[in-house]
Amino acid sequence: MITQPSIEDTFVGQTDPVANVSDVAAGSELVAAAGQVARLGRCSTDYDRLSDADALAGQRTLARLQHELDTRKAWMAKTLAQRSRWELGQEGLAKKHGYLSPEDLIQNLTGATKADTRKLVDVGRMLAETEAADAQQAAADAEAEAEAARRLLDQADPGSDGRHGPDLDGSDPDGFDPSGTDPSGTGTDRFSTLTLPPVPAPWHAPIARALSDGTLSIDAAHALRKGLGDIDTVVTGPVLTEALDRLLADAPTMNADQLLKAARQTRDSLDEAGIRVREQKAWDDRYLRIWTLDTGQVRVDGLFPPEQGEFIKATFDSLTSPRRGGVRFVDTDRAAWARRVQNDPRTTGQITCDGFIDLLRAGTTINPNEMLGGRRPAVQILTTVTPATPDRPVTAADILINPPGLAGQVGHGSIEGNTAPVSAETIERLICDSGTVDIRFDDHNRPLDVGHEQRLFTxxxxxxxxxxxxxxxxxxxxxxxxFTEAHHIDHWQRDHGRTDIxxxxxxxxxxxxxxxxxxxxxxxxxxxxxxxxxxxxxxxxxxxxxxxxxxxxxxxxxxxxxxxxxxxx
Incomplete structure (x- = not known):
């Protein structure tokens, strides 16, 4: 009986492919880093014995080794994904081994999360696209140099094409000037026309190159690529490339989370009109699912747009803040409450769960003819203004929110504690029921003034x-x-309306x-x-x-x- 090979038999223990000289050179850093890591010790106790200097140096070595491994993991993930692409059908590598997608295959082999496997595949493809463009450019440059060399040889040797070289007076009957000057008299170098046009590289090529040379980690590279998004009719490749150059200059001082935030903010600044589209998508994607498990326990899963999500977070932050390093209260009653929360035998998660139930109970007992009196977190409107003249004082006309009807209305704000941008319309609506703090900045990110919180309906x-x-x-x-919100008929921000009934x-x-x-x-x-x-x-x-x-x-x-x-x- 023929035994089908297992996944382990397929991918483990096979003969290593023959490596060429360049492959060996490329892997030398990996081997060196692995050797240094091995010398750190074989157990936790060995690491505990390291001096502070050795521990710091060892961590840097581990990071270098991790970078080398991550790069190769991305290469392999791209290769497995390429061999499992959709058009191959059942002949694709993943499906041949019983997996629905290359991500499922990689996840099974590595034990990583689905998000990490997608990241490896995405970064691997980015590296491959850049390598392909660089290889095409190198081939084009080599072809141009070879053509120039052939022409020089043809000029020096008549060859079989019937050319006889220069006449006795030094002129070339074929119009070829050994100096390389164009015989048309323009004075241009005729060999310069042999250079082929540059091969277009993907806009994200600088990310791939920074990853390859060790400037970026795989997480940082993925954060930049994900945060800047894709090319569209508004944000073109050259625009993204220019923005990427600025981000890469700051990348050495930022971690992956900070890079993702900076990249998203950059994309938002490049595509103000797209903010409304992304905001609407976040709103359309919201959901809350509740179902009962076999044990009788009930599981809740949800996805909320920033506006709702920050309200939920602010609510539960107030329930558990003493457990998580919240503010210290001077008020006697609040300080006593904080001590009770800190000394509560329940876990923070249990306090949050019970608080959620308490809120639901409170909500169901409220008189339906009385409105909820709570406030959602205030909207923090950050506006950048550019005065027409350096000495002109900033006026209300410079504020982000423009009256309706103005053509080309632009601008956006953000909800306090959340980096996702919100459109001008959303800011206007939230001001009705939440108030606003206006903070304006100049082009150098210097605060110009801070407004006061607007009065709300009591x-x-x-x-x-x-x-x-x-x-x-x-x-x-x-x-x-x-279920209602109080709307200012005369918009407080736009029309300077009064908060009267x-x-x-x-x-x-x-x-x-x-x-x-x-x-x-x-x-x-x-x-x-x-x-x-x-x-x-x-x-x-x-x-x-x-x-x-x-x-x-x-x-x-x-x-x-x-x-x-x-x-x-």
Whole structure:
């Protein structure tokens, strides 16, 4: 009976391929680093005996060895992926051995995570593309040099092409000037035309070269590539290459996490219009899944956009901050609470879990006619302004958020504690219910001034809004007050609006988003509220009255009994 070879038989114990001289030279650093690591010791006790200087030197040696191994792991991952590519079907290497993808195969062989295997494949492909471009360029340069040499030989030796070289007077009947000067009289070097046009290299080639020469680790290289994204109609290859040069200059002083953050921020600055697209994708990708395991335990898994995620994080940070080095409280009651959290026998994860249940219980017991009084984390708006003249003071016109209707509105902000950018529309909406701190910077990242936190609707005002509106006031919406947010009719940031009850109105999150993103407008006239659609929805922009569900239960002022016309807009 013929026994099929196992995966181990296939990949382990086979005869090593014959290496050429260049391969041996390329592996010399790997061998040297491995020898130095071996001399550090054979067990943990040996490492404990190292002096501080030897320990630091040993760590650097381990890092160098790890870099050599990581580079070769990326090469191998790319090779396995290439031999398992989709068009090979069942003949692909991975599928022949029972794996659905090359990542599954590599994960089985290495025990790494799926994310790490994808990283190896991606970096390996980046290295291969750069090597191929460099090889093509070297071949083109060699061909140009060979052609130049052939022409020189032809000039020196008549050969079989019928040329006889220069005449007695030194002139060349074939028009060839031994000096290499173009006979047309332009004075150009005729051999310079032999240089072929450069072979285009991928924009990320500098990343691959920095990885190969040891400047970048594989994690740092992947962070740069992932953070800068791909070429599109707005962000072209040359644009990314220029941005990459700046990032590589700072790379030696940054770790992989910092590089990823810097690369993403660079991409956002290059593609302001794309921020809205990415923000919408993050919103569309949100989910929360809950299911019961065989043991009866319930597992929860979710993915949240930055706005929701930072609210969740801020909530649970407040529950467990004393356990994680939070602020020290001077207030007696808060200090006592912090001590209770620190001395709580539950784990931090258990405190978080129980706090989540407590919040759900509290939410289900709230009067549906009373709004939740909590605040989400304040929006931190970072704006870079470039004054028209060096001495001109910065004015409100320089602020990031522009009034609606201005062509080419650009700019973005960020949610406090999160690096993902948010669009101008999202900032406007969040300001309604969360407040904002304006921090403006000049082109040299120097803060120009720090604004004050804008006044919000108070808890008492929220209760009054809930009693007046009875929930979301958008026509046809039935969401109760507990599902709504307070919207400033006159945008506080844009219109410098006042936070008075008659300037506020309740909207559910869906309609609050719609209002800001689609540029609907709300007007108030003698206690009645009107909704004006954008011209893209209704070219005539006919006003629609917004009637809260609770308004029929409220006493009407005398003036309200008289018919009032819609406000003039």
């Amino acid at each position: 808890r008492a005002q929220r209760r009054a809004l809930a009693a007046r509106d009875g929930g979301c006031t958008w026509p046809g919406c039935d969401r109760p007050p507990s 008659n300037h506020g109105i309740l909207l559910c999150r869906t309609h609050h988003l719609l209002l800001h993103n689609q540029r609907w407008q709300i007007f108030e006239n003698h206690g009645r509220y009107w909704l004006r659609p954008p011209a893209t929805i209704d070219p005539g922009q006919t006003l629609i009255e917004m009637t809260g569900r609770a308004q029929g239960l409220l006493p009407k002022p005398a003036a309200a009994w008289h018919a009032s016309a819609p406000p003039r807009t």
